[in-house]
Amino acid sequence: MPKPTDSSLAIYRIRVAVPVYLYDCFDYKLSAEQYQQAEVGARVAVSFGRQNITGVIIEKLAPDAPIDPRFQLKFITELLDETAIINNKVLSLLTWSAQYYQFPIGEVIHTALPTFLRQGKPYNLLARNWKVLDLAAEDKVKRSEKQQAAYKILKLHPQGTQENILNLSGIETATLKAIEKKGIIRCELEQQNFTPEPVQLAQMPLTANDEQKKAIQTILKAQNKYQAFLLDGLTGSGKTEVYLQVMQEVLKQGKQVLVLVPEIGLTPQTISRFQSRFHCNIVLLHSGLNDTKRLQAWQSAQTGKASIILGTRSAIYTPLPNLGLIILDEEHDLSFKQQEGFRYHARDVALYRAHLENCPIILGSATPSIECYYLAQQDKLTRLELNQRAGAAVMPKMHLIDLKIAQKKQGMSTQLIDEIKKRLDKKEQVLIFLNRRGYAPVLICESCAWQANCPHCDAHFTLHMKPYSHLHCHHCGTINRLPDSCPQCNQQTLKPIGMGTAKVEESLNELFPDFPVLRVDRDSTSRVGSWQKIYDQIQKSQPTILLGTQMLAKGHHFPYVTLVAILDIDGGLLSVDFRAPERTAQLIIQVAGRSGRGEKKGDVYLQTLRPDHPMFEIIMQQDYQTFAKQTLADRQLALLPPCRYAVLIRCESRSQDENQKFLSEMTQQLRQNTEANLIDIWGPIPAPMERKAGRYQAHVALLSQDRAKMHFYIRHWWQQLLQNKPSSMKLTIDVDPQELN
Structure with missing residues (x-):
């Protein structure tokens, strides 16, 4: 037992995680009064080197704990929070994430906080809440469509x-203020304190079919305990209705539901369904919000005021005092994996969080990842199947078009053009998918074969024609003007090769001048609210051509689309990445699933130069389960993830020789310091794109069947890599990598 310490001699200390790329936490002194007030999970302002930064308390040290004489402790600058803003469970989750993904805990906590809290700004803000004063004021807003739409939602x-929810629904703050001036609605500024609302149904549930009922009942048996479910349902099979009916029971208990979707584009559709079903506080958390609205939403969730929290990847780290259910929709989507900095996978973090919170979790997808099939095979996930479409909808019929023999016009087969015309004449909608934005992927000279390549990357420039003609590298961001003539031979014989969405849009406008063409890609939806406007137009039963990239393949419900055309999928069949066939199959099934979701039957036309590829035999039957089983069997034979655990080390420098020499020396050290045959080391080898942004890339892949032991050895080895690397070299570690680029 330590002896009691004279309080006048005691040194009061806390351990603080600070947002710097160092794998340690740091001790700071504070007064006895501050020590009494300080709580683990609260923020403090501290001096670190020459910086003044915001850290988070992760431990209160005993006054008589030993002090390392090598270090001179500093006093904290300020105690920023009177109470913890991160609860113990989320702090445990963040600590686990830092250890598992081999990333500094201070940086991990920093990324989990809203920007204002990172900056040390006050925690309490006033939220803007809009209420209707006059429930019979339709005449006062009839002259403005925007005001009418806002008024209907508020009623x-x-x-x-x-306000942030209304903004995401396409209602601008200026519109709300205009209605407020008419005395119809008012804005109330409310303090973010916990004032739970009783959850009421705004709309009765739909009648569930037998498969849906079985899934709902099975999940509800797991209330108040940890159990992970894989909801494996065909596109259009009613997975959302299963979510809603399970949520209803959880919300009745006064608990919170966390729903994660892969991209912002899905949030308007999802929140619309939630709002039409439940009368409760729903908040959104994603990168499209400004800093003030993000903090307000985060506070509503953190205090327990919000009942439903809908967000993208980073929302998994939001503190929730009454969490009763986690839903992760489209679990297979690559967007759940962070590809820069702190490279966590929201799906895997969500599984661990559900375990910590002792609550059920639902992973939903029509095309589950091979990782989830593997977990289900090991009984770590309970697999629930939905094998029929909801209501009267049936699966679309698939058609394969061989581009080698088909007659073509502007990149599309004449057969496909005729089918599109038939659907439009019937006043139906058509979706055309091409996973390549821009006008054309290559610009070439017909005289000397010069190609427009990025000077900084091993990649072609993509030609863009709007808002002005230019060449754009989608890898490093370099933008060059479009040359008038060939830089090599000076001939005016430059020709775009291949198709991007912008070029296809131009062709469709020529082929079908009487029908609107709505393009959905990163270029056309960059403005706030632009995707919502397109989505609203699609929901009208008018003949329309919808053209876009994989943004369209992510769970959207388009009831009037009866024909889907996939223009070019062959690139996914030629990739060096072992996951490419899985990604390609998922993309085809997901895009095809947008067809025939309403009352009319749908068709899918897939153009390819390789109709004999073995994958098409299975996919044309829309039998993803058979494909997944075969793929998993192939991975087991090859000892590839998920049958072994992987870590990828990425190295970047000015010289490939420097990369190879450094990584070769360091991998040799790893071999010498680990158990024999524990870790299989592949590399170092050049990355698939060897040169990017003027720097050379190399990889080392580490694989093992013993995850715990591999992580133990890699943790120490990784620290050595960071200490020994040249200052000009950049190293990153990617645990459970999803891409090899």
Whole structure:
């Protein structure tokens, strides 16, 4: 037992995680009064080197704990929070994430906080909540479509709706203020304190079919305990209705539900379904919000005021005092894996969080990842199947078009053009998919074969024609003007090769001048609210051509689309990445699933130069389960993930020789310091794109069947790599990598 310490001689200390790329936490002194007030999970302002930064307390040290005489402790600058803003469970989750993904804990906590909290700004803000005062004021807003739309939504929620939710639904703050001036609605500034609302149904549930009922009942048996479910349902099979009916029971208990979707584009559709079903506080958490609205939403969730929290990847780290259910929709989607900096996978973090919170978790997908099939095979996930489409909808019929023999016009087969015309004449909608934005992927000279290549990357420039003609590298961001003539031979014989969405849009406007063409890609939806406007137009039963990239393949419900055309999928069949066939199959099934979701039957046309590829035999039957089983068997034979655990070390420098020499020396050290045959080391080898942004890339892949032991050895070895690397070299570690680029 330590002896009691004289309080006048005691040194009061806390351990603080600071946002710097160092794998340690740091001790700071504070007064006895501050020590009494300080809570683990609260923020403090501290001096670190020459910086003044915001850290988070992760431990209160005993006053008589030993002090390392090598270090001179500093006093904290300020105690920023009176109470913890990160609860113990989320702090445990963040600590686990830092250890598992081999990333500094201070940086991990930093990325989990809203920007204002990172900056040390006050925690309490006032939220803007809009309420209807006059429920019969339609005549006062009839001259403005925007005001009419806003008024209709507010009438559905007489208890009020937060401004950030209205903004995401396409309603601008200026519109709300204009209605406010008419005395119809008012804005209330409410303090972010926990004032739970009783959850009421705004709309009765749909009648579940037998498969849906079985799934709902099975999940509800796991209330108040940890169990992970894989909801494996065909596109259009009613997975969302299963979510809603399970959520209803959880919300009745006064608990919170966390729903994760892969991209911002899905949030308007999802929140619309939630709002039409439940009268409760729903908040959104994603990168499209400004800093103020993000903090307000985060506080509503953290205090327990919000009942439903809908967000993208980073929302998994939001503190929730009454979490009762986690839903991760489209679990297979690559967007759940962070590809820069702190490279966590939201799906895997969500599984661990559900375990910590002792609550059920649902992973939903029509094309589950091979990782989830493997976990289900090991009984770590309970697999629930939905094998029929909801209502009267049936699966679309698949058609394969051989581009080698088909007659073509502007990159599309004449057969496909005729089918599109038939659907439009019937006043139906058509979706055309091409996973390549821009006008053309290659610009070439017909005289001397010069190609427009990026000077900094091993990649072609992509030609863009709007808002002006230019060449753009999608890898490093370099933009060059479009040359008038060939830089090599000076001939005016430059020709775009291949098709991007912008070029296809131009062709469709020529082929079908009487019908609107709506393009959905990163270029056309960069403005706030632009995707919502397109989505609203699609929901009208008018003949329309919808053209876009994989943004369209992610769970959207387009009831009037009866024909889907996939223009070019062959690139995915030629990739060096072992996951490419899985990604390609998922993309085809997901895009095809947008067809025939309403009352009319749908068709899918797939153009390819390789109709004899073995994958098409299975995919044309829309039998993803058979494909997944075969793929998993192939991975087991090759000892590839998920049958072995992987870590990828990426190395970047000015010289490939420097990369190879350094990594060769360091991998030799790893071999010498680990158990024989524990870790299989592949590399070092050049990355698939060897040169990017003027620097050379190399990889080392580490694989093992013993994850715990591999992580133990790699943790120490990784620290050595960072200490010994040249200052000009950049190293990153990617645990459970999803891409090899």
